[in-house]
Amino acid sequence: MNYSRQRELILKTVKENKIHPTAQDIYELVKEKSPNISLGTVYRDLNFLAEAGIIRKIDIGDKQIHFDGDISEHCHFVCLDCGKIHDIERKDYCHDENKNLIAKGFIPLRKDVIIYGQCPVCNKKEREN
Amino acid sequence: MNYSRQRELILKTVKENKIHPTAQDIYELVKEKSPNISLGTVYRDLNFLAEAGIIRKIDIGDKQIHFDGDISEHCHFVCLDCGKIHDIERKDYCHDENKNLIAKGFIPLRKDVIIYGQCPVCNKKEREN
DNA sequence: TCACAAAATAGTAATCATTACTAATTATTT
DNA sequence: AAATAATTAGTAATGATTACTATTTTGTGA
Ligand SMILES: [Mn+2]
Ligand SMILES: [Mn+2]
Ligand SMILES: [Zn+2]
Ligand SMILES: [Zn+2]
Numbered sequence: 001m002n003y004s005r006q007r008e009l010i011l012k013t014v015k016e017n018k019i020h021p022t023a024q025d026i027y028e029l030v031k032e033k034s035p036n037i038s039l040g041t042v043y044r045d046l047n048f049l050a051e052a053g054i055i056r057k058i059d060i061g062d063k064q065i066h067f068d069g070d071i072s073e074h075c076h077f078v079c080l081d082c083g084k085i086h087d088i089e090r091k092d093y094c095h096d097e098n099k100n101l102i103a104k105g106f107i108p109l110r111k112d113v114i115i116y117g118q119c120p121v122c123n124k125k126e127r128e129n
Numbered sequence: 130m131n132y133s134r135q136r137e138l139i140l141k142t143v144k145e146n147k148i149h150p151t152a153q154d155i156y157e158l159v160k161e162k163s164p165n166i167s168l169g170t171v172y173r174d175l176n177f178l179a180e181a182g183i184i185r186k187i188d189i190g191d192k193q194i195h196f197d198g199d200i201s202e203h204c205h206f207v208c209l210d211c212g213k214i215h216d217i218e219r220k221d222y223c224h225d226e227n228k229n230l231i232a233k234g235f236i237p238l239r240k241d242v243i244i245y246g247q248c249p250v251c252n253k254k255e256r257e258n
Numbered sequence: 259t260c261a262c263a264a265a266a267t268a269g270t271a272a273t274c275a276t277t278a279c280t281a282a283t284t285a286t287t288t
Numbered sequence: 289a290a291a292t293a294a295t296t297a298g299t300a301a302t303g304a305t306t307a308c309t310a311t312t313t314t315g316t317g318a
Contacts, residue, residue, distance in 0.1 A: 105249030
C-alpha cells in the first residue's frame, strides 16, 4: 500500500467499523488518531476508496451517505424504529416472501431494490461501436 | 378529492409521467398550467402525497429524490450510461442470477437491496409494551 | 350571506451534506 | 538535489431540501 497515512487510517477505520458509518462518523473517529485531519480529506478519500471498489457506498435515503467496509454481496435492513443498518445475507432476502427474514425476527415493511447497469439501448449502442 | 387545484395538478402530473421525475421536473411541468406555483408547494405536496402512500419516493443515489406515480410492487433499473430509470417486474429480479433481466438485454452490474422495517430488538420492545 | 377558523400557498430565507478550490506539504521520479 | 506529481488542510461555494411568514383560499356553521 502506498497510501498516505490519512488514507490508510480512513480505510482501516471503515473496515473495522460495523455500523455503516457516515463521512461525519469517520471524521470523528479518525480525528482521535490524527487530530488535524480535514473533513474534506475524509470525503475525498472515502470517495477514492469507493471508486476503487475497496469500500462500498450505501444510500438509505436519510440524506447522508453511509460507507461499508464489507464489499461482499449482501443487502441491508434499515430499522425504521432505531435506524440501525443490519447486514442481510443473500439467502435471506432472495427466497420468496422473506420467510427467512421473518423467521429471524425482522419485520420487513418495504423493500427497495435498485439495480444499476446498462439498459438494452445503451448496450446495443456500445456493441455497434 | 378535496385537494387544492395545485395539489391535484401535481398528483396528476406525477401519475401521468413515466420517467420518474424529480421535484424540479414536476415543478417545470406544473408551471406550464399553473405559472405562478411555488417550488415550495411542489415539495410540500409531493411529500404529502408520498406520506399518504399515493405516490412513491425513490432514491437512486444521484442527490435528487425521484417520484413514482406507480405504487405497485416493482423495482428499478438505473442505466449507468443514459441515467434512465426503468421499471422492473418482480419476476424479473427475484429469479436467481437475473436470468430474465439478461434475456431482455439489460446488463446488471450492481444491485442495491434495501429493506425497511422493524429489527428483532425493536419488535421485541414493542411487544413488551 | 357573513364571520371565523383551518388549510394551503407564494415567495423567500435558512440548512446542511457534499463538492470545489487554493495554497502549502509531502511523496516520487529523474 | 531539483523537478514533478500527489495529497492535504482549510475554507468557500453549491444545490437540493426544508423552514418560515405573510397572504390567500377553503370550509363550516350560525
Ligand atoms: Mn453491510
Ligand atoms: Mn417505477
Ligand atoms: Zn430497531
Ligand atoms: Zn441506457
